[in-house]
Amino acid sequence: MIRLRQLAVCYWLQLKILLFSPFEGFLAVVFPLMFATAAMLVYEVGGDPEAILYAAIGAAAMGIWTSQTVSASTLVQRERWAGTLELVVAAPTRFSLVLLPITFAMATIGLYSVVATILWNWWLFDVRLQVENWPLFVLSILMATVTIALFGFLLSVTAVRYRTSWALGAALEYPGWLLCGFVVPLDLLPAAVLPLSWILAPTWAVEGMRASAAGESPWLDLAICGLVGLGYAALAAYLGVRLIDSARRDATLALT
Amino acid sequence: MPSRDPGRTVARVPLTDTPAVQARDLRRTFRSRSGIWRQTRSEVEAVKGVSFEIAPGELFGLLGPNGAGKTTTIKMLITLLIPTSGSASVLGRDVVTDVREVRSRIGYVFGGDRGLYERLTGLDNLRYFSELYGVPPREQRARIGSLLELVGLTGREGEKVEGYSRGMRQRLHIARGLLHDPDVFFLDEPSIGIDPVGARELRATIAGLRDQGKTVLLTTHYMFEADELCDRIAVIRSGEIVAEGTPDELKELVSAGRVLEVETYGVHDHVLDRLRVVPGVRSVVVEERGQLQVLVVASEPGAEVTQPVLGGLDETRVGRVSHRDPTLEDAYVELVTRTGA
Numbered sequence: 001m002i003r004l005r006q007l008a009v010c011y012w013l014q015l016k017i018l019l020f021s022p023f024e025g026f027l028a029v030v031f032p033l034m035f036a037t038a039a040m041l042v043y044e045v046g047g048d049p050e051a052i053l054y055a056a057i058g059a060a061a062m063g064i065w066t067s068q069t070v071s072a073s074t075l076v077q078r079e080r081w082a083g084t085l086e087l088v089v090a091a092p093t094r095f096s097l098v099l100l101p102i103t104f105a106m107a108t109i110g111l112y113s114v115v116a117t118i119l120w121n122w123w124l125f126d127v128r129l130q131v132e133n134w135p136l137f138v139l140s141i142l143m144a145t146v147t148i149a150l151f152g153f154l155l156s157v158t159a160v161r162y163r164t165s166w167a168l169g170a171a172l173e174y175p176g177w178l179l180c181g182f183v184v185p186l187d188l189l190p191a192a193v194l195p196l197s198w199i200l201a202p203t204w205a206v207e208g209m210r211a212s213a214a215g216e217s218p219w220l221d222l223a224i225c226g227l228v229g230l231g232y233a234a235l236a237a238y239l240g241v242r243l244i245d246s247a248r249r250d251a252t253l254a255l256t
Numbered sequence: 257m258p259s260r261d262p263g264r265t266v267a268r269v270p271l272t273d274t275p276a277v278q279a280r281d282l283r284r285t286f287r288s289r290s291g292i293w294r295q296t297r298s299e300v301e302a303v304k305g306v307s308f309e310i311a312p313g314e315l316f317g318l319l320g321p322n323g324a325g326k327t328t329t330i331k332m333l334i335t336l337l338i339p340t341s342g343s344a345s346v347l348g349r350d351v352v353t354d355v356r357e358v359r360s361r362i363g364y365v366f367g368g369d370r371g372l373y374e375r376l377t378g379l380d381n382l383r384y385f386s387e388l389y390g391v392p393p394r395e396q397r398a399r400i401g402s403l404l405e406l407v408g409l410t411g412r413e414g415e416k417v418e419g420y421s422r423g424m425r426q427r428l429h430i431a432r433g434l435l436h437d438p439d440v441f442f443l444d445e446p447s448i449g450i451d452p453v454g455a456r457e458l459r460a461t462i463a464g465l466r467d468q469g470k471t472v473l474l475t476t477h478y479m480f481e482a483d484e485l486c487d488r489i490a491v492i493r494s495g496e497i498v499a500e501g502t503p504d505e506l507k508e509l510v511s512a513g514r515v516l517e518v519e520t521y522g523v524h525d526h527v528l529d530r531l532r533v534v535p536g537v538r539s540v541v542v543e544e545r546g547q548l549q550v551l552v553v554a555s556e557p558g559a560e561v562t563q564p565v566l567g568g569l570d571e572t573r574v575g576r577v578s579h580r581d582p583t584l585e586d587a588y589v590e591l592v593t594r595t596g597a
């Protein structure tokens with residue numbers, strides 16, 4: 001009961017921080033739209049409506065990915081810069097329960113960016129999403145948002161100990177577009193990198209979005225997506241404890 | 257819990273009582289690497305075997321020069337750093353193995369203006385930490401209200417912290433540290449950057465905590481603050497405790513009687529060396545005051561050193577000569593500058 005309230009209040013306050021941060025605001029609002037526009041323009045040349053739908057869905061997911069990987073992986077680093085990392089670690093609440101509401105606040109911003117991208121494409125390119133099964137499509141979007149947030153959560157936990165790991169999140173931003181098959185079908189990627197795509201939950205979420213738009217069953221994709229996402233959360237919770245201990249041993253909590 | 261009488265004579269509590277804070281031979285080394293191509297590892301021994309006890313309800317001061325290891329010691333006690341060796345407990349709980357319990361019963365405030373969420377209001381900052389410290393929802397509002405009152409931020413709590421002055425941030429920090437009504441409170445240079453009036457209010461607040469029976473560990477670079485507040489003080493130098501006692505006991509270390517101050521113009525080092533071996537002289541410290549150098553001479557109990565000292569200064573221009581009671585600062589300066597120890 002108190003736990004839930006704690007999560008809710010922390011979520012709300014963290015969302016306030018994110019909404020008031022101009023940097024995040026800019027990323028969340030403008031970037032996804034620019035990338036979506038670029039993707040749409042490229043696909044529009046072909047004029048194939050199926051391909052345009054493909055691009056529209058991919059662009060929406062790309063928006064979440066872009067707005068979240070960087071900000072989520074820098075999350076711990078930002079707390080460290082602000083000097084609050086030590087304070088939240090010194091609080092009796094488990095560290096993963098501190099990070100979880102922040103992750104969900106980010107997912108909320110990501111969700112916003114999907115909706116914005118869909119509306120933008122509709123308005124600018126007149127792409128009306130042909131979706132056969134709306135409830136499942138929305139569910140897939142939610143899964144994409146949450147699992148991408150969890151992925152950022154995992155990256156950010158490692159930043160507790162490894163101060164530069166936030167850079168990994170930033171470096172993953174563009175390869176992620178390809179690896180998750182947002183705008184280019186996975187079949188085009190070399191077989192050697194496919195395992196990387198498989199362990200990225202958004203790959204499965206986008207598959208789910210496409211399947212539900214096409215009226216096929218997204219359940220298998222979503223189940224895998226959920227499992228991978230849970231894997232991230234479990235790994236992050238486990239690493240959270242280990243890495244905080246190691247940060248206490250190596251004195252990296254306070255260093256900027 | 258022992259009952260404590262008000263005033264500052266509480267310091268000594270029978271040994272059977274669990275100390276509120278106990279450090280046993282605490283050590284901490286830091287490893288750092290430098291250089292990109294050829295990494296050289298260097299080790300800094302920040303704390304070298306520190307032991308002390310703080311009785312429940314005691315206000316304990318930890319004084320020492322920059323880099324002496326005060327913050328490092330505190331961070332080990334509040335579970336943010338694991339000691340390299342030695343052990344420590346807070347309220348009888350080990351700070352390495354009983355982390356959760358220790359964390360929920362201590363408060364921590366450090367000086368400076370970091371450690372707050374700039375984009376949230378003061379009130380929201382307090383709300384956030386209330387949640388993390390599990391302050392019961394029903395008590396939160398009243399608790400936050402009374403703390404804002406205590407630190408004098410009532411009426412400003414709705415503003416974003418990014419617009420707060422340094423002193424306001426510092427007060428907000430203190431309110432934050434007290435949210436969960438901790439039994440032991442760690443204050444690391446809380447008066448940094450606070451104006452004189454604010455600093456006086458802060459001292460009153462800290463004294464109030466002691467009167468409520470809280471145990472407080474305070475570090476500060478202001479000697480009068482330590483003198484006014486602390487029941488007992490430990491002076492730490494290069495990671496080792498060099499003296500421990502009540503402020504009065506420390507002052508006696510320097511001089512049982514009075515301190516001689518001599519204003520001089522252009523005193524030479526060899527003259528100082530000569531004065532230091534005058535019988536009865538314990539220490540000679542030079543304070544630069546603009547053109548003047550003031551020699552602060554501490555003497556052995558009962559020794560009459562004024563004449564011999566002035567005699568030793570025959571080739572130096574001498575100004576005013578005066579006597580005064582020793583201050584904590586005299587004791588401190590002597591303790592941390594004494595060579596060899």
Ligand SMILES: Nc1ncnc2c1ncn2[C@@H]1O[C@H](COP(=O)(O)OP(=O)(O)OP(=O)(O)O)[C@@H](O)[C@H]1O
Nearest residue numbers: 251286288300302321322323324325326327328329
């Ligand atoms: N994370 C760290 N990594 C490496 N060295 C450190 C670290 N933290 C502290 N030190 C070193 O440990 C020593 C003690 O530092 P500490 O911060 O405890 O001093 P302090 O007594 O609090 O000083 P001040 O009065 O300036 O606050 C210093 O030499 C400092 O450089």
Ligand SMILES: [Mg+2]
Nearest residue numbers: 326327328444
């Ligand atoms: Mg310090």
